[in-house]
Amino acid sequence: MKKGIRNYIGAAAILAGSLGGQAFAQDQGCIVLKSVAEQEKEVVNAKGEKTKQLVAAAKIVPGMEVVWTVTANNICKVPSEKVTINNPVPEHMSYVADTAFGAGSDITYSLDGKTFGVPTELTVTENGAKRQARADEYRQIRWVFRSPLQPGASAVARFRAVLN
């Protein structure tokens, strides 16, 4: 994964002069990144209607879906640009087709964590023949937000994965 994410040297580090990487790693960045595992649960509201709501991932057994939500909150006084969220599909889980979303983002997927593309661009070779990759073969998801994240604003990236 280190190869997949270029380790940029931040402006703050340049200003700090000769301090090592360890030192600026302790500085606070402009984004608070949070990951939450939840599951959808059917509840009956006061009107007796069945509705679905997300609750903290509780009893999860094979075959059940988990909703992963990544929230990026800009805590600086300036906008953050080119906000790109990466999330590997957790081990033991399979991505559920067409469930990734993030308002204002372009979503691509990767089979190897290096090359990203939309579903039609991802192929695997099986028995000598190429075919389009299935959603459960994706190993990483990337959300690239088109607009800068304004101070105080949050970008949300979400996907569902089923426990194998």
Next chain:
Amino acid sequence: MQSFKQHTRRVALAVVALSLGGLAPSAFAATIDTNFDTTVVNRASVNYSVSGVPQTVIRSAPGAGNSTPGAGGGSDTTFKVDKKLMFLAEETNSAATVTSPGLNNVVAVFRVTNNSNGAQDFQLNPSNPTAPPAIPALFAQNYGDNFDMTNLRARVSNAACSSGAPTTPAYAGETTAYIEQLGEDACKYVFILSDTPLTATVPAVVNGATSVVKLEVRPTTDVSNGVTPEAPTAAADDPLAVEAVFAESGNVLGNQPNDGYSFAYDVYLVGTLTVSKSVAVISDGFTLVAANAKAIPGATMEYTITVSNDGLVTSGATLTEAIPANTTYVAGSTTLNGASVADVAGAMPYVNPGAINSPGQAAGVILANTTLAQRAVVKFRVTIN
């Protein structure tokens, strides 16, 4: 660190579709389920720029999140995989188990399969069901429940077990009464041993009578020796603890899905000693050719009683025979399989119940599926008054 190795995924898309939003999807074919107690981890990352300058990656954390940059920063968001309890009890041969009155340790064979996501202990509860369902679904015949077998015990077979068509292994003296750590997608054969009441004790135990027995299987916690049933907790759940979810199938013979029980039935059929009796005149004291002798007063008659067995090998087989009216027993005339049987208190030895057996067998033993030579044959003589 997340590995990007290409995994073979065996969860079919259909399964994914079925489980949308469901809390406890019902049984589907188990493949390689993620074992319970596995911790699933996730850490996202964000790259961004400020004023056109790329910033150090920030990695996610649960709870309040993380804003400290660095590829090694943040912490994993995790949950523990819970226990999906899927299991099945089956009767193995869809045929009644033949027994005989007084026969002990009669063996009915079941199979228990574990499709949970990990190894599992199981409690085995044999019982006489009070109101068994009609059982035509598994047996060729819709057996009734005429009497109760006694002293029911469950025993786990040491015989190899595999999925597919079950076999019917023989009981080999096994003593374990619960299933210890049955592996994922593995199975065990389970015996019910039970004793057959004597007809004298339970008059319903007669040829052709049936007794339905039930094997109930419950998953139990490890190290409890099959004692403590797994119990799903209430809705509030600890994402960091392994908890149980019942996911077994049901709907056969009254089984309910997802209730933590699976059960199956077997039928004991009281088999089938057949007694036949014939009589011949030995001598009338007048006719010279014995075959032409007539049954006149004073004539000597020989009765022949033949007992064959279409059921299991029996123990404790006895014969009771009265001397016919208007005849007198010829002292010392009784034989069993050609060997003399001493009179008892001056009377024919089978006036009160006396043991019979196949030739060369211990007293009371009538061999199963008796051939002509294996039948127990009792002869005695009387004279006509």
